[in-house]
Amino acid sequence: MRFRVSPIAFCSSFLALSGAFPTPNISGPTKIPLPDRIVYQFPNLAWIENIAVRSNGDLILTQLTPKAAVFAIEKPASSSPQIQLVNEFPADVEGLTGIVETTPDTFVFTGGNLHTGEYFAWSVDFNRRPHPVVKQIVQLVDVGLPNGLCTLPWLNHVVLISDSSLGQVWRLNTHTGNFDVAVKVPEMTPVQQGGSGAAATGVNGITIFKGWLYWTNSAAKTIYRLKITRDGSIARGAKVEVVAKLDVGFVDDFAIDLERGIIFVTTGLDNRVWAVDVHPGGKAPVLVVGATNQLTVAGSTSAVFGRTSRDRKVLYVTTSGALSAPVNGTLAEPGKVVGVDTKGFHL
Ligand SMILES: *[C@@H]1O[C@H](CO)[C@@H](O)[C@H](O)[C@H]1NC(C)=O
Ligand SMILES: *[C@@H]1O[C@H](CO)[C@@H](O)[C@H](O)[C@H]1NC(C)=O
Numbered sequence: 001m002r003f004r005v006s007p008i009a010f011c012s013s014f015l016a017l018s019g020a021f022p023t024p025n026i027s028g029p030t031k032i033p034l035p036d037r038i039v040y041q042f043p044n045l046a047w048i049e050n051i052a053v054r055s056n057g058d059l060i061l062t063q064l065t066p067k068a069a070v071f072a073i074e075k076p077a078s079s080s081p082q083i084q085l086v087n088e089f090p091a092d093v094e095g096l097t098g099i100v101e102t103t104p105d106t107f108v109f110t111g112g113n114l115h116t117g118e119y120f121a122w123s124v125d126f127n128r129r130p131h132p133v134v135k136q137i138v139q140l141v142d143v144g145l146p147n148g149l150c151t152l153p154w155l156n157h158v159v160l161i162s163d164s165s166l167g168q169v170w171r172l173n174t175h176t177g178n179f180d181v182a183v184k185v186p187e188m189t190p191v192q193q194g195g196s197g198a199a200a201t202g203v204n205g206i207t208i209f210k211g212w213l214y215w216t217n218s219a220a221k222t223i224y225r226l227k228i229t230r231d232g233s234i235a236r237g238a239k240v241e242v243v244a245k246l247d248v249g250f251v252d253d254f255a256i257d258l259e260r261g262i263i264f265v266t267t268g269l270d271n272r273v274w275a276v277d278v279h280p281g282g283k284a285p286v287l288v289v290g291a292t293n294q295l296t297v298a299g300s301t302s303a304v305f306g307r308t309s310r311d312r313k314v315l316y317v318t319t320s321g322a323l324s325a326p327v328n329g330t331l332a333e334p335g336k337v338v339g340v341d342t343k344g345f346h347l
Contacts, residue, residue: 030345033289039076040083041336048318048335050302052099052107057308059316060107062096068111077311087134098149108159108174110146119146121172138177148205148253154230160206167202171232182232187240191219205253216251244276244285253302262347264315266300269325273300273317275347283347289340297338298322313343
């Protein structure tokens, strides 16, 4: 997430829902860019910040602007995905940030008032009939800017929350509402970008993979990892490793393909998605979709893989519509969800 908003012009010619994937039959080297299609695009200005998936395959989205809201996209892999408003917040809650599933069909998400700095964690429970139930867990007092979320694999009700302005990761017990600092290392700090004066964004996306905490530092344009304990603290003697430093303007959130050991990372203001080896010093990063001067994934904010047999290899990418950094200086569009078919792709 990046908050500086520049003057924009809207390009609203991308509103139609397109059909399902033509299911390319890939044999031999995969063609780059990977096939993409618009799953859903909002009718008006909308900065979609983060995404999670229900076990039934529905996508759950958090909106940062113009208002704090949770949406669901039903049947995203079909030719007719349906958008549903799950919850809208009163105006004092300005925007939402990260979201993650804790227990089956219960998700925790964060957000709040970007001007007063009052932030909260909420849960939304889709097991409840007839409507999902949203509850406040706790006000995140002293948190600078809650951004990316992940759960501890060993304690699902414990959520790690990246703090992009304080440069640290918090640990929230969603049962009790207690929270404390889990990890704070210099590699999470927002490094000041060349005299722009804009608030820099440090640690952003976070995910745990095989006992390592992976994170992006947006300003440093780098992905790092660090061994952690089962309760999310730094493992004894663990040292921060650089997974990859990318030649991009920004790194935002990411999804890891567990089978292939590939990190698919979004670049926010430069409108792309890169594939990165999970192992430091591994294969070179590959640009898989988007371009700095194209709207394909304009303002790519986050990514997640589908969970049904139909879309397990579809990477769903959310966008801000390039609101904070218009394409070619003038082009922005309503945010959207783009499905990228990663089937057959290897680094
Ligand atoms: C491509 O199509 C052929 C023939 O239908 C099939 O045998 C093969 O498994 C397909 N490959 C992939 C990668 O889907
Ligand atoms: C941005 O400008 C470049 C160079 O003129 C052009 O090739 C590209 O198509 C433009 N992008 C859009 C989305 O119009």
